[in-house]
Amino acid sequence: KNEVEQSPQNLTAQEGEFITINCSYSVGISALHWLQQHPGGGIVSLFMLSSGKKKHGRLIATINIQEKHSSLHITASHPRDSAVYICAVRELGGSQGNLIFGKGTKLSVKP
């Protein structure tokens, strides 16, 4: 069983739609990251969460530590949001540097 599970694996949306990507994990964590990877391969960190909710522009990330679940929401989606979104966790007591990554959600927003 993967320690970090994301759903859906693939998501196609029309421009303007509200999008939700889910992440569940099975280990105790000190932090959860939402990352964005564009086709070129580079990765950008969107959020780092240890509790509650964070908002940045049209992006909102929430985490429920008790349920070991996080969601990434995109409001008023746009074709430029098309990318792979990756959830990653830093395990409590784990190797200092290691993040455990989900397999990613490939989002395609159509105009």
Place this chain on the structure above:
Amino acid sequence: SAVISQKPSRDICQRGTSLTIQCQVDSQVTMMFWYRQQPGQSLTLIATANQGSEATYESGFVIDKFPISRPNLTFSTLTVSNMSPEDSSIYLCSVKGGWETQYFGPGTRLLVL
């Protein structure tokens, strides 16, 4: 924050050859990480590189195949040795910042023929 650059951004190599990937950070960092992302897969940690000590390799990765240098606090190299088509991946350099943040380089896209 930390800005990370990698060279080369992409390369096409013949099997049996070696490629060295460079990672430069705009600030001094203690821990640098090298990840591999095979096609359609999530990122996998290859090794952690600390300045002044040997790199620590994850299970399934060995120094002979992926030698790493860390000559100072802003620079590291990863060499992919004796390449085979299975080494075709994106290789990413990453650093841990303060307060659990983590930053990633733009990646090196490698194709081995």
